[in-house]
Amino acid sequence: MTVHDEILTSFHRRAAFDPGMADRRQAGDAPTFFAAGAEIYAQGEKCGSLYTVEFGAVRVYRLLADGRRQISAFHLVGEMFGFETDATHHFFAEAISATGIRIQRTTLLHGDFASALLPMALQSLVRAQEHLLVLGRQNATERVAAFLLDMSERQGGLRRIDLQMARADIGDYLGLSIETVSRVFSRLRQKGIIRLPNLRGVEIVRPQALEDLAA
Amino acid sequence: MTVHDEILTSFHRRAAFDPGMADRRQAGDAPTFFAAGAEIYAQGEKCGSLYTVEFGAVRVYRLLADGRRQISAFHLVGEMFGFETDATHHFFAEAISATGIRIQRTTLLHGDFASALLPMALQSLVRAQEHLLVLGRQNATERVAAFLLDMSERQGGLRRIDLQMARADIGDYLGLSIETVSRVFSRLRQKGIIRLPNLRGVEIVRPQALEDLAA
DNA sequence: CGGTCTGTTGACAGCTTTCAACCTTCGTGG
C-alpha cells in the first residue's frame, strides 16, 4: 500500500468522500470511496446494504482459522454484491485498488425491489457454480486460462486486460499458490499466448489458444 | 441401477406418477417421481420451472468436454433448486435415488413470487460460496469431514447419515477421485471417528473429532 | 451360483506446494 493509499484509508475508510456533494450523499446515490486494501465489510458484521462498484474492483473472501483464504468473487465496474441470507455477513469484502462504491440500504428500498434483485442474485449464483467446476475439476493451466478469458469478457472483450489485483489475489481466487500462478503466466508468455506489458496488465495475443486451454 | 429402478425409469421418467390423484396433478402440486439416475433436466434445455424435493435426493452438475464432472450441489428433502438466469439450463439435474419432486412452472406463479424466491436463491448462493472455500483451500480429509458434517446437519443433526449417493458422486462433489474418498473414509473409520454400517450409511461416532478435522 | 457394479487397497506417477533465493518495480528521501 502506498503512502497515498494509507492516507486515503485513514481518512476515508468507510466514509463518504464526495466534496461538494453532501446533498447527493444524503440522497444515498453518491459513491463512497475506498483506498486499495480498505475493508468494505467484515465477516460477522451486521448487514443490510447492497453495493455497486462504480470504479475500481472488489474482492469478497472467507478465511480459515489458520489464515488460508478463498476469494469467492471479484466484482468489477457495474457489478452488485453484498447479498446475504441473514442478519450478518458471512464474508469479507475489500477494495482491491482505489474504488468507488454506491451503497444502498436494503431497508430503505421500495417494495418490489426483490424482483429486481433476483436476477442479480441469480447471476452471482451461476457465476459461483461455474467457478466450482474450475476449482473442483480443472488444473492450474485451465484455471488461469479460464480466469483470463473471464476477466477479458467482463472488461468488454478487449485483448488488453487490467488485472488490478496481485498474484496472491489470483491464487486465492483460483485455489493455487502464487508461485503456481506465476509459473503458468510465464509458460503462457513463453508460448506466445499472452504478453505481460506490466505487472498487472495482460495482453491476450492468441485468444483461441487460451480457449483451447480453458476447455 | 436395479431392475426395479430401470422399470421406473422407462415408465415414469419425467412423467407424473401419482395414481388416483390426477386432479391434484392438474393443480400442479402433486410430486413427480424419478427413478435413481433419471434426468430431471439437462444443460441447454429450456427452463421455466422450480423444483422442490419431496423425498429422495438430487445432484446438480456440469460436465467438461472430456467427461470430468463437477457436482455443484446435492439437494435433499425440502430443498428447492432449478434457479436459472436465462431461458436455458446451465446444468444437469438427476435423481440420485428414487425421488419425488414437486415442479412449479414459474410462468404460472403469482406476481410477488420473486420476493419469496429471493431467500432461497440466496441460500443456494451462500452454500455455493462456502463450497468454494472447501474446493479451493481444503485438503481431502477436511473436505470429507466438512461434507459429513453438512450432510448430518441437513438431515436433522442425527449421527446416522444416509448418504444415498455413490462414492463417485461424493468425489465429483468434493473435487476428489473415488479412491481418495474411499481412503479418507477408511482412515476416519480406523481412527474411530466414524462407522460404516453399510455402503451409503455413515455413523458419526465422534462429532467433535470431525469438527476439528474440518478446520 | 455367476455376473456386474461398487467399493477398497496398494504402488507409482504427476502435479502442485513449500521453501528458498533472486529479481523487478515503485515510492521515498537524500
Added chain:
DNA sequence: CCACGAAGGTTGAAAGCTGTCAACAGACCG
C-alpha cells in the same frame, strides 16, 4: 536525479498430496 528499501513477482529444487492404474473384495440381483 539517483540510491535505497519494501513489496510484489519469478524461478529452481525438493517434498507431499492426490490421481491413476491395477488387482481384489463385497454386495446385489437374476
